[in-house]
Amino acid sequence: MELELNLQPLAIPGIENKRPLVIAGPCSAETEEQVMDTARQLANNGIRIFRAGVWKPRTKPGGFEGKGVEALPWMQRVKAETGMLLATEVATPEHVEAALKAGIDILWIGARTSANPFSVQAIADALKGVDVPVFVKNPVNPDVELWTGALLRINSAGIRRLGAIHRGFSSVDQKLYRNPPMWHLPIELKRRFPSLPVITDPSHMGGRRDLIAPISQQAMDLGFDGLMIESHCNPDCAWSDAKQQVLPEVLDFILDRLVIRDSVEATESINQLRKQIDELDNHLMDVLTKRMRISREIAEYKKLHNMTVVQTTRYSEILDKRAAQGVMCGMSPDFVRDIYEHIHEESVRQQLEIMNK
């Protein structure tokens, strides 16, 4: 059974329903001064939703784990003095209860928590009977099913004003990003739930100040609904995530320069181009089908001559040759290698079927 989300528009009081929805503030609430100083500057620049981590899930013990309930009155002061709405991360039923009691307007579930169905269910149970907007960050691992599951659990508790935050995924081969975006995953989430607002967190994705602007622009170009960005009055001295936080004035500069494209109906010329793409895709499928057929013929031969299915030298040769060819055609070698790895995997699956018949 395909599970569905039962959603209502976020309709956050006082927040205009237009792209991008912006949530900004420090990674952590550190001191009352830091919270107030950051909040005042953000509010002066027109930011309407203030984020700060009150409880911080840290990968290793010994880091700053958040001020906890002590920080909640500082958050309340932000609201009283600036009128901004408040957002914070919750990871346990106790956090939910304390945050709601303190008047936090928007809750989010962090990436380490959304990866754990027990924790998500406990939070969902604590949210029963409450009407508050909740955002679910993607789990640390690149798994749309797990992300969907977390959204379904919260939704089943009766939370209809639901959103997702795309913050990138853990990856073994860290290159440019702290958490590579893997855009196809939030795009798949949007495909499954077109009315689910999905916002992008370029701070945790990039892990570096200079990546916030380009990732934010990419998110807008891909049609995502908003941005959650970490901003701190003194980023270099932040107690958590110092490298990725930006001054409120830098955030203002970044937001000011974003080009927001409307997703309007496709025009005739786009439709023409899409027809060409469809034709090429048909062609691709044809070619792939033929390739698989030949690969099955090879399997018959291998079976007859008692040869193993995978011949690694041949496989490496294909990967290297096509990756190099891809580069000459303006494609990334990793992309071409990925494609060939998948094709090879299917080819091996089909060959094994024949060998074992």
Ligand code: PEP
């Ligand atoms: C955060 O938003 O500060 C945070 C801890 O993010 P994530 O759960 O995405 O790591």
Ligand code: MN
């Ligand atoms: Mn952070």
